[in-house]
Amino acid sequence: MSGKRRTDEGPGPVQPYENLIINVALTGMVPTKKDNPAIPMTRNEIVLDALECIDAGASMVHVHARDDQGRPSSDPERFGGIIEALRKESPDVIICATTSGRANPDLFARAAVLDLGGAARPDMASLTLSSLNFPSQASINPPESIIALAKRMRLRGIVPELEVFDSGMINAIRFLHRKGLIHPPFYCNLLLGSLFCAQATVEELAHLVSLLPEGTLWAGAGVGAAQLRMNAAAIIMGGHVRVGLEDNLWYDEDRTRPATNTMLVRRIARIAAEMGRKVASPAEARAMLLGVRS
Numbered sequence: 137m138s139g140k141r142r143t144d145e146g147p148g149p150v151q152p153y154e155n156l157i158i159n160v161a162l163t164g165m166v167p168t169k170k171d172n173p174a175i176p177m178t179r180n181e182i183v184l185d186a187l188e189c190i191d192a193g194a195s196m197v198h199v200h201a202r203d204d205q206g207r208p209s210s211d212p213e214r215f216g217g218i219i220e221a222l223r224k225e226s227p228d229v230i231i232c233a234t235t236s237g238r239a240n241p242d243l244f245a246r247a248a249v250l251d252l253g254g255a256a257r258p259d260m261a262s263l264t265l266s267s268l269n270f271p272s273q274a275s276i277n278p279p280e281s282i283i284a285l286a287k288r289m290r291l292r293g294i295v296p297e298l299e300v301f302d303s304g305m306i307n308a309i310r311f312l313h314r315k316g317l318i319h320p321p322f323y324c325n326l327l328l329g330s331l332f333c334a335q336a337t338v339e340e341l342a343h344l345v346s347l348l349p350e351g352t353l354w355a356g357a358g359v360g361a362a363q364l365r366m367n368a369a370a371i372i373m374g375g376h377v378r379v380g381l382e383d384n385l386w387y388d389e390d391r392t393r394p395a396t397n398t399m400l401v402r403r404i405a406r407i408a409a410e411m412g413r414k415v416a417s418p419a420e421a422r423a424m425l426l427g428v429r430s
Protein backbone atom coordinates (compact mmCIF):
# COMPACT_ATOMS: atom_id res chain seq x y z
CA MET A 137 0.00 0.00 0.00
CA SER A 138 1.52 3.30 -1.01
CA GLY A 139 0.86 6.78 0.20
CA LYS A 140 0.13 8.46 3.48
CA ARG A 141 -3.22 8.14 5.25
CA ARG A 142 -4.41 10.11 8.20
CA THR A 143 -1.66 10.03 10.75
CA ASP A 144 -0.71 12.35 13.54
CA GLU A 145 1.62 14.20 11.19
CA GLY A 146 0.36 16.53 8.52
CA PRO A 147 1.98 16.90 5.11
CA GLY A 148 5.52 18.25 5.39
CA PRO A 149 9.09 17.66 4.34
CA VAL A 150 9.20 14.12 5.66
CA GLN A 151 5.66 13.31 4.63
CA PRO A 152 4.90 14.84 1.25
CA TYR A 153 1.38 15.11 -0.09
CA GLU A 154 0.07 12.03 -1.78
CA ASN A 155 -1.50 12.53 -5.18
CA LEU A 156 -4.98 13.97 -5.01
CA ILE A 157 -7.86 11.63 -5.74
CA ILE A 158 -10.78 13.52 -7.27
CA ASN A 159 -14.08 11.70 -6.78
CA VAL A 160 -16.85 13.15 -8.94
CA ALA A 161 -20.46 12.65 -7.82
CA LEU A 162 -22.19 13.22 -11.13
CA THR A 163 -25.93 12.85 -10.68
CA GLY A 164 -27.23 12.20 -7.16
CA MET A 165 -30.83 11.51 -6.23
CA VAL A 166 -32.43 14.90 -6.14
CA PRO A 167 -31.52 17.37 -8.88
CA THR A 168 -33.30 17.39 -12.22
CA LYS A 169 -32.61 19.07 -15.55
CA LYS A 170 -34.87 21.90 -14.37
CA ASP A 171 -32.41 22.59 -11.58
CA ASN A 172 -29.41 22.30 -13.88
CA PRO A 173 -29.56 21.11 -17.48
CA ALA A 174 -26.07 19.59 -17.19
CA ILE A 175 -27.14 16.86 -14.72
CA PRO A 176 -26.40 13.58 -16.52
CA MET A 177 -29.39 11.23 -16.24
CA THR A 178 -29.30 8.58 -18.96
CA ARG A 179 -26.62 5.94 -19.32
CA ASN A 180 -25.04 7.72 -22.26
CA GLU A 181 -25.11 11.11 -20.58
CA ILE A 182 -23.54 9.67 -17.42
CA VAL A 183 -20.79 7.82 -19.29
CA LEU A 184 -19.92 10.79 -21.53
CA ASP A 185 -19.90 13.18 -18.58
CA ALA A 186 -17.75 10.76 -16.56
CA LEU A 187 -15.22 10.47 -19.40
CA GLU A 188 -14.91 14.24 -19.68
CA CYS A 189 -14.39 14.46 -15.93
CA ILE A 190 -11.73 11.72 -16.07
CA ASP A 191 -9.94 13.71 -18.78
CA ALA A 192 -10.10 16.72 -16.47
CA GLY A 193 -8.57 14.84 -13.50
CA ALA A 194 -11.22 12.65 -11.85
CA SER A 195 -10.02 9.19 -10.88
CA MET A 196 -13.17 8.02 -9.10
CA VAL A 197 -16.78 8.29 -10.25
CA HIS A 198 -19.74 8.07 -7.85
CA VAL A 199 -22.74 6.76 -9.77
CA HIS A 200 -26.49 7.04 -9.29
CA ALA A 201 -28.96 5.67 -11.82
CA ARG A 202 -32.24 7.28 -12.85
CA ASP A 203 -35.30 5.74 -14.50
CA ASP A 204 -36.79 6.93 -17.81
CA GLN A 205 -38.74 9.61 -15.93
CA GLY A 206 -35.55 10.86 -14.26
CA ARG A 207 -36.44 9.46 -10.83
CA PRO A 208 -33.80 7.70 -8.70
CA SER A 209 -33.60 4.02 -9.56
CA SER A 210 -32.04 1.10 -7.71
CA ASP A 211 -32.52 -1.22 -10.71
CA PRO A 212 -29.23 -3.16 -10.91
CA GLU A 213 -29.54 -3.43 -14.69
CA ARG A 214 -29.38 0.32 -15.02
CA PHE A 215 -26.30 0.47 -12.81
CA GLY A 216 -24.74 -2.46 -14.65
CA GLY A 217 -25.22 -0.76 -18.01
CA ILE A 218 -23.50 2.40 -16.82
CA ILE A 219 -20.65 0.56 -15.09
CA GLU A 220 -19.92 -1.74 -18.02
CA ALA A 221 -19.98 1.06 -20.57
CA LEU A 222 -17.72 3.27 -18.43
CA ARG A 223 -15.27 0.47 -17.65
CA LYS A 224 -14.93 -0.31 -21.32
CA GLU A 225 -13.88 3.26 -22.06
CA SER A 226 -11.82 3.86 -18.91
CA PRO A 227 -10.66 0.53 -17.43
CA ASP A 228 -8.77 1.99 -14.45
CA VAL A 229 -11.24 4.55 -13.14
CA ILE A 230 -12.68 3.59 -9.74
CA ILE A 231 -16.43 3.18 -10.03
CA CYS A 232 -18.56 3.63 -6.89
CA ALA A 233 -22.26 2.76 -6.92
CA THR A 234 -24.65 4.32 -4.46
CA THR A 235 -26.58 2.15 -1.99
CA SER A 236 -28.44 5.16 -0.64
CA GLY A 237 -31.79 4.47 0.96
CA ARG A 238 -32.99 8.01 0.53
CA ALA A 239 -35.38 7.18 -2.32
CA ASN A 240 -36.07 3.56 -1.44
CA PRO A 241 -35.14 2.34 2.04
CA ASP A 242 -35.81 -1.31 1.14
CA LEU A 243 -32.59 -3.18 1.93
CA PHE A 244 -33.03 -5.71 -0.85
CA ALA A 245 -33.31 -2.94 -3.43
CA ARG A 246 -30.33 -1.03 -1.99
CA ALA A 247 -28.11 -4.12 -1.99
CA ALA A 248 -29.01 -5.31 -5.50
CA VAL A 249 -26.20 -3.33 -7.12
CA LEU A 250 -23.68 -5.25 -5.00
CA ASP A 251 -24.57 -8.50 -6.75
CA LEU A 252 -23.62 -7.33 -10.23
CA GLY A 253 -20.87 -9.49 -11.69
CA GLY A 254 -18.09 -9.34 -14.25
CA ALA A 255 -17.44 -5.95 -15.80
CA ALA A 256 -20.66 -4.62 -14.23
CA ARG A 257 -19.42 -5.10 -10.66
CA PRO A 258 -18.74 -1.78 -8.93
CA ASP A 259 -15.29 -1.35 -7.33
CA MET A 260 -16.81 0.50 -4.41
CA ALA A 261 -20.27 1.24 -3.01
CA SER A 262 -21.49 3.97 -0.71
CA LEU A 263 -22.20 3.15 2.91
CA THR A 264 -23.87 5.91 4.93
CA LEU A 265 -22.90 5.29 8.53
CA SER A 266 -26.07 6.42 10.34
CA SER A 267 -29.53 7.85 9.81
CA LEU A 268 -29.74 11.60 9.27
CA ASN A 269 -32.07 14.35 8.16
CA PHE A 270 -31.61 16.21 4.91
CA PRO A 271 -33.47 19.56 4.79
CA SER A 272 -36.75 18.06 3.57
CA GLN A 273 -36.24 14.33 3.94
CA ALA A 274 -34.78 11.69 6.24
CA SER A 275 -32.13 9.22 5.16
CA ILE A 276 -32.85 6.12 7.23
CA ASN A 277 -29.93 3.82 7.91
CA PRO A 278 -30.63 1.57 10.90
CA PRO A 279 -27.70 -0.43 12.34
CA GLU A 280 -28.95 -3.71 10.87
CA SER A 281 -29.01 -2.22 7.34
CA ILE A 282 -25.51 -0.77 7.69
CA ILE A 283 -24.19 -4.11 8.94
CA ALA A 284 -26.00 -6.08 6.21
CA LEU A 285 -24.68 -3.79 3.46
CA ALA A 286 -21.13 -3.92 4.88
CA LYS A 287 -21.31 -7.74 5.03
CA ARG A 288 -22.53 -7.96 1.48
CA MET A 289 -19.75 -5.64 0.27
CA ARG A 290 -17.15 -7.67 2.15
CA LEU A 291 -18.44 -10.89 0.61
CA ARG A 292 -18.43 -9.43 -2.88
CA GLY A 293 -15.00 -7.75 -2.53
CA ILE A 294 -16.51 -4.28 -2.93
CA VAL A 295 -14.81 -1.55 -0.92
CA PRO A 296 -17.15 0.77 1.00
CA GLU A 297 -17.23 4.47 0.22
CA LEU A 298 -17.91 5.49 3.83
CA GLU A 299 -20.21 8.52 4.04
CA VAL A 300 -19.85 10.69 7.16
CA PHE A 301 -22.03 13.72 7.90
CA ASP A 302 -21.28 14.13 11.59
CA SER A 303 -18.77 13.14 14.23
CA GLY A 304 -20.74 10.24 15.72
CA MET A 305 -20.75 8.50 12.36
CA ILE A 306 -16.99 8.07 12.64
CA ASN A 307 -17.61 5.70 15.56
CA ALA A 308 -19.35 3.43 13.07
CA ILE A 309 -16.06 3.03 11.17
CA ARG A 310 -14.39 1.66 14.31
CA PHE A 311 -17.47 -0.41 15.15
CA LEU A 312 -17.56 -2.06 11.71
CA HIS A 313 -13.80 -2.60 11.78
CA ARG A 314 -14.02 -4.28 15.17
CA LYS A 315 -16.70 -6.58 13.80
CA GLY A 316 -14.34 -7.52 10.95
CA LEU A 317 -16.66 -6.07 8.31
CA ILE A 318 -14.38 -3.36 6.93
CA HIS A 319 -10.61 -3.23 6.58
CA PRO A 320 -8.07 -0.48 6.06
CA PRO A 321 -7.24 1.49 4.06
CA PHE A 322 -10.67 2.99 4.66
CA TYR A 323 -12.05 5.53 2.20
CA CYS A 324 -14.28 8.13 3.82
CA ASN A 325 -16.16 11.12 2.41
CA LEU A 326 -16.65 13.90 4.96
CA LEU A 327 -19.77 15.72 3.72
CA LEU A 328 -20.24 19.01 5.54
CA GLY A 329 -22.79 21.77 5.39
CA SER A 330 -26.10 19.89 5.31
CA LEU A 331 -28.66 21.77 7.42
CA PHE A 332 -28.94 19.30 10.32
CA CYS A 333 -25.41 17.90 10.21
CA ALA A 334 -21.86 19.11 10.83
CA GLN A 335 -21.42 22.57 9.35
CA ALA A 336 -18.93 23.44 6.66
CA THR A 337 -16.24 25.21 8.62
CA VAL A 338 -12.56 24.44 8.64
CA GLU A 339 -12.83 23.85 12.41
CA GLU A 340 -15.49 21.16 11.91
CA LEU A 341 -13.52 19.57 9.09
CA ALA A 342 -10.33 19.52 11.17
CA HIS A 343 -12.25 18.06 14.09
CA LEU A 344 -13.73 15.25 11.99
CA VAL A 345 -10.34 14.49 10.44
CA SER A 346 -8.80 14.31 13.92
CA LEU A 347 -11.30 11.59 14.86
CA LEU A 348 -10.67 9.32 11.87
CA PRO A 349 -8.95 6.02 12.54
CA GLU A 350 -5.39 5.60 11.30
CA GLY A 351 -5.35 4.27 7.79
CA THR A 352 -8.26 6.38 6.57
CA LEU A 353 -8.01 8.08 3.24
CA TRP A 354 -10.56 10.88 3.42
CA ALA A 355 -12.16 13.28 0.98
CA GLY A 356 -13.58 16.70 1.87
CA ALA A 357 -17.03 17.47 0.45
CA GLY A 358 -19.51 20.25 1.02
CA VAL A 359 -23.10 21.05 0.16
CA GLY A 360 -23.82 23.94 -2.20
CA ALA A 361 -21.38 26.83 -1.96
CA ALA A 362 -19.55 24.97 0.82
CA GLN A 363 -18.30 22.46 -1.74
CA LEU A 364 -15.47 24.64 -2.98
CA ARG A 365 -14.41 25.65 0.54
CA MET A 366 -14.32 22.10 1.85
CA ASN A 367 -12.56 20.85 -1.30
CA ALA A 368 -9.92 23.57 -1.00
CA ALA A 369 -9.40 22.89 2.71
CA ALA A 370 -9.00 19.18 1.99
CA ILE A 371 -6.38 19.86 -0.69
CA ILE A 372 -4.33 21.87 1.82
CA MET A 373 -4.82 19.38 4.66
CA GLY A 374 -3.64 16.42 2.63
CA GLY A 375 -7.08 14.92 2.17
CA HIS A 376 -8.79 14.17 -1.11
CA VAL A 377 -11.81 15.69 -2.83
CA ARG A 378 -15.37 14.77 -3.63
CA VAL A 379 -16.91 17.25 -6.04
CA GLY A 380 -19.81 17.31 -8.50
CA LEU A 381 -23.36 18.31 -9.24
CA GLU A 382 -24.79 15.80 -6.73
CA ASP A 383 -23.73 18.17 -3.95
CA ASN A 384 -23.58 21.54 -5.70
CA LEU A 385 -25.35 22.91 -8.78
CA TRP A 386 -23.64 26.29 -9.09
CA TYR A 387 -20.19 27.40 -10.13
CA ASP A 388 -20.29 30.64 -8.17
CA GLU A 389 -21.31 31.70 -4.71
CA ASP A 390 -24.06 34.03 -6.01
CA ARG A 391 -25.73 31.28 -8.05
CA THR A 392 -25.50 33.08 -11.35
CA ARG A 393 -23.54 30.43 -13.26
CA PRO A 394 -24.83 26.86 -13.40
CA ALA A 395 -21.93 24.43 -13.03
CA THR A 396 -21.15 21.32 -15.03
CA ASN A 397 -19.31 18.36 -13.58
CA THR A 398 -16.37 18.99 -15.89
CA MET A 399 -16.11 22.65 -14.85
CA LEU A 400 -16.08 21.62 -11.18
CA VAL A 401 -13.40 18.95 -11.69
CA ARG A 402 -11.27 21.28 -13.80
CA ARG A 403 -11.35 23.92 -11.10
CA ILE A 404 -10.18 21.41 -8.48
CA ALA A 405 -7.35 20.21 -10.74
CA ARG A 406 -6.35 23.83 -11.29
CA ILE A 407 -6.35 24.68 -7.57
CA ALA A 408 -4.36 21.53 -6.80
CA ALA A 409 -1.80 22.44 -9.45
CA GLU A 410 -1.50 25.97 -8.03
CA MET A 411 -0.95 24.47 -4.57
CA GLY A 412 1.75 22.13 -5.86
CA ARG A 413 -0.36 19.04 -5.41
CA LYS A 414 -0.35 16.42 -8.16
CA VAL A 415 -3.63 14.89 -9.26
CA ALA A 416 -3.82 11.08 -9.16
CA SER A 417 -4.50 9.25 -12.39
CA PRO A 418 -7.15 6.53 -12.29
CA ALA A 419 -4.39 3.87 -12.19
CA GLU A 420 -2.63 5.67 -9.30
CA ALA A 421 -5.89 6.07 -7.37
CA ARG A 422 -6.66 2.41 -7.93
CA ALA A 423 -3.24 1.40 -6.57
CA MET A 424 -3.64 3.71 -3.54
CA LEU A 425 -7.09 2.49 -2.62
CA LEU A 426 -7.67 -0.90 -4.08
CA GLY A 427 -4.10 -2.16 -4.65
CA VAL A 428 -3.22 -4.16 -1.58
CA ARG A 429 -5.89 -4.69 1.01
CA SER A 430 -5.73 -6.59 4.26
Ligand code: ZN
Pocket residue numbers: 161164165198200234236262382
Ligand atom coordinates in the same frame (compact mmCIF):
# COMPACT_ATOMS: atom_id res chain seq x y z
ZN1 ZN B 1 -24.60 9.78 -3.96
